Amino acid sequence: MPILHALNDEFGYVDASAVPVIADELNLSRAEVHGVLTFYHDFRKEPAGRHVVKVCRAEACQSMAGRDLEEHIKRHLKVELGETTADKRITVEAVYCLGLCACAPSMMVDGKLHARMTPAKFDKIAKELR
Amino acid sequence: MTATLYIPCDSAAIACGAEEVLLAIQAEALARKIELKIIRNGSRGMLWLEPMIEVATPEGRIAYGPVAPEDVATLFAADFLNGGKNHPLCIGRPEDVPYLKNQERLTFARCGITDPTDIEDYIAHDGYRGLKAAAHMSGEAIVTAVTESGLRGRGGAGFPTGIKWKTVLGLDAQQKYIVCNADEGDSGTFADRMIMEGDPFLLIEGMTIAGLAVGATKGFVYIRSEYPIAYAQMEKAIVAANRAGYLGPNVAGSGKAFDLELRLGAGAYICGEETSLLESLEGKRGMVRAKPPLPAIKGLFGQPTVINNVLSFVAVPTILDKGATFYKDFGMGRSRGTMPLQLAGNVKHGGLIEKAFGITLRQVIEDFGGGTASGKPIRAVQVGGPLGAYFPQSLLDTPLDYEAMAAAKGMLGHGGIVVFDDSVDMAMQARFAMEFCAVESCGKCTPCRIGSTRGVEVIDRIREGQNRQKNMELLADLCDTMLDGSLCALGGLTPFPVQSAVRHFPEDFNRPAGHRAAAE
Ligand SMILES: Cc1cc2nc3c(=O)[nH]c(=O)nc-3n(C[C@H](O)[C@H](O)[C@H](O)COP(=O)(O)O)c2cc1C
Ligand code: SF4
Ligand code: FES
Ligand code: FES
Numbered sequence: 001m002p003i004l005h006a007l008n009d010e011f012g013y014v015d016a017s018a019v020p021v022i023a024d025e026l027n028l029s030r031a032e033v034h035g036v037l038t039f040y041h042d043f044r045k046e047p048a049g050r051h052v053v054k055v056c057r058a059e060a061c062q063s064m065a066g067r068d069l070e071e072h073i074k075r076h077l078k079v080e081l082g083e084t085t086a087d088k089r090i091t092v093e094a095v096y097c098l099g100l101c102a103c104a105p106s107m108m109v110d111g112k113l114h115a116r117m118t119p120a121k122f123d124k125i126a127k128e129l130r
Numbered sequence: 131m132t133a134t135l136y137i138p139c140d141s142a143a144i145a146c147g148a149e150e151v152l153l154a155i156q157a158e159a160l161a162r163k164i165e166l167k168i169i170r171n172g173s174r175g176m177l178w179l180e181p182m183i184e185v186a187t188p189e190g191r192i193a194y195g196p197v198a199p200e201d202v203a204t205l206f207a208a209d210f211l212n213g214g215k216n217h218p219l220c221i222g223r224p225e226d227v228p229y230l231k232n233q234e235r236l237t238f239a240r241c242g243i244t245d246p247t248d249i250e251d252y253i254a255h256d257g258y259r260g261l262k263a264a265a266h267m268s269g270e271a272i273v274t275a276v277t278e279s280g281l282r283g284r285g286g287a288g289f290p291t292g293i294k295w296k297t298v299l300g301l302d303a304q305q306k307y308i309v310c311n312a313d314e315g316d317s318g319t320f321a322d323r324m325i326m327e328g329d330p331f332l333l334i335e336g337m338t339i340a341g342l343a344v345g346a347t348k349g350f351v352y353i354r355s356e357y358p359i360a361y362a363q364m365e366k367a368i369v370a371a372n373r374a375g376y377l378g379p380n381v382a383g384s385g386k387a388f389d390l391e392l393r394l395g396a397g398a399y400i401c402g403e404e405t406s407l408l409e410s411l412e413g414k415r416g417m418v419r420a421k422p423p424l425p426a427i428k429g430l431f432g433q434p435t436v437i438n439n440v441l442s443f444v445a446v447p448t449i450l451d452k453g454a455t456f457y458k459d460f461g462m463g464r465s466r467g468t469m470p471l472q473l474a475g476n477v478k479h480g481g482l483i484e485k486a487f488g489i490t491l492r493q494v495i496e497d498f499g500g501g502t503a504s505g506k507p508i509r510a511v512q513v514g515g516p517l518g519a520y521f522p523q524s525l526l527d528t529p530l531d532y533e534a535m536a537a538a539k540g541m542l543g544h545g546g547i548v549v550f551d552d553s554v555d556m557a558m559q560a561r562f563a564m565e566f567c568a569v570e571s572c573g574k575c576t577p578c579r580i581g582s583t584r585g586v587e588v589i590d591r592i593r594e595g596q597n598r599q600k601n602m603e604l605l606a607d608l609c610d611t612m613l614d615g616s617l618c619a620l621g622g623l624t625p626f627p628v629q630s631a632v633r634h635f636p637e638d639f640n641r642p643a644g645h646r647a648a649a650e
Contacts, residue, residue: 058317102480
């Protein structure tokens with residue numbers, strides 16, 4: 001897993017071509033490595049956009065209009081969760097709790113945490129993502 | 131004169147703008163030619179006040195919050211560097227705020243006060259006293275103290291910690307392991323994160339004591355990938371502890387070795403389940419293992435393993451330092467000691483509340499929380515994470531204790547409390563519980579994997595008003611199948627939030643089709 005994390009961090013995804021290489025190195029079968037790769041939500045199988053927005057969908061954020069925020073983001077960027085905008089600018093993903101539940105709703109933008117979010121705050125952040 | 135400032139490095143403070151405030155303060159100080167010493171402390175847990183800045187003064191620390199970068203100029207003008215009180219954001223001494231004053235902070239005693247990764251500061255604030263006591267005790271004596279304290283696992287199931295440790299102590303093996311479950315996936319919980327960010331040595335100390343107790347020389351902390359700051363803080367603290375001889379070949383002069391390593395999760399809720407976590411630590415898919423064998427007997431790499439939640443380990447240093455009786459004297463019934471509760475969601479004063487077991491839900495939400503953030507009436511409260519039941523107004527006087535919660539068909543779990551106001555649509559919440567189970571299922575059991583997807587469809591049909599009575603019966607049957615036919619608690623407990631929504635809020639499953647609650 002540390003290897004997959006390193007690749008995912010470096011390239012934004014783990015390319016299928018890495019699977020046999022890792023399998024050889026660790027003396028595992030390709031199926032085993034592929035199995036691990038697909039089990040975990042963090043590992044992407046294809047390149048992400050230039051920026052990644054992870055929006056919290058869990059209960060504490062729901063209680064503070066998190067669903068509205070999610071709808072707003074999808075409408076604003078014209079994507080569904082897990083998709084990338086046509087210009088490859090932003091990938092939007094779901095996350096289930098960032099541990100910021102007392103300051104909900106929250107999201108992570110390129111690894112940076114944002115709490116007490118509103119649609120207006122999101123628009124401001126999104127505008128700065130090039 | 132150099133002023134000393136405390137600006138939290140806690141994720142919640144940072145997400146609320148602590149870094150921007152820090153930059154604004156530094157810029158203003160530079161312009162005014164004032165020298166600052168800035169300490170990145172943990173959070174005190176009054177999260178509605180974050181970012182909360184504290185200033186050291188002769189009368190103690192004076193706090194200001196929630197501070198925005200725009201407030202910085204007026205704070206300087208109000209002489210906040212000398213504890214100036216004439217500012218609307220001035221809170222006074224944090225320990226005098228009733229929210230903190232009315233808590234019983236044993237585990238979170240230091241969090242927010244010390245410099246989290248400064249080991250000298252940790253020791254100056256009574257750190258490592260538990261380990262120093264344990265270093266001269268036999269493994270049996272340590273385990274006995276933990277058993278007598280009445281400590282039960284804080285990760286969810288509430289299993290007695292001492293009994294688990296005793297099993298591992300009693301086994302002969304070449305290598306035993308201590309594993310800390312820091313996967314904290316439950317919505318509404320953040321106590322593990324706060325401790326790892328704000329007092330990481332406490333977790334190291336607790337795990338080291340566990341190592342001495344059962345004869346394990348190697349430990350792992352499995353941290354979820356959503357917690358990068360916690361990971362970084364733990365990393366720094368482990369280096370410092372090694373350097374100071376509190377980890378390594380001879381911990382605290384005990385003559386015994388203990389080493390600690392960190393591992394990062396990869397965004398799978400199920401990996402919080404202990405056997406799934408062990409699979410993941412071994413580098414595999416996080417498929418749940420059938421029990422028995424228990425991890426205590428055949429755990430990591432097939433060896434005897436103590437696996438506990440962060441909050442279980444961090445309770446241990448106090449028990450060794452102050453004695454089992456001291457700890458046990460807090461609490462009620464069979465729930466002894468204190469529980470770090472986490473109050474979140476639609477609540478005015480969300481944060482960390484460490485209290486002896488027995489406080490009621492209503493006391494937490496009203497006395498500490500001050501009601502909803504929206505100002506509307508409370509309608510439902512979910513306790514214990516995504517697998518925990520929803521409580522209606524009429525059950526808010528239930529005391530927070532393992533048995534009382536179970537009697538009310540709920541669970542305390544990891545201590546997360548999420549408040550919803552009257553705009554909530556409980557049929558949507560039930561749907562989410564099923565959806566979450568479907569997304570996070572490890573896939574081993576059919577009721578969990580398929581049943582949850584069916585559950586979403588059935589609830590959709592109920593919401594659309596199709597054949598309601600038949601579909602409600604179908605939902606009840608699905609819940610029963612999941613309860614009985616699931617290997618682990620993901621499938622086995624998902625019916626709890628669903629059934630509690632049906633039981634306490636039946637009207638939400640009987641609305642005209644197309645009805646959308648105000649929340650949506
Ligand atoms: C689906 C699922 C998720 C869980 N998530 C966590 C978690 O995030 N953290 C945790 O400590 N325990 C979690 N648990 C409980 C663990 O399986 C286990 O009971 C716990 O690590 C034991 O430690 P304790 O005795 O100190 O509580 C989870 C259990 C299940 C079934
Ligand atoms: S109940 Fe669900 S998560 Fe648990 S073992 Fe079965 S399939 Fe996996
Ligand atoms: S539920 Fe969204 S941060 Fe916890
Ligand atoms: S946890 Fe993501 S696929 Fe099972």
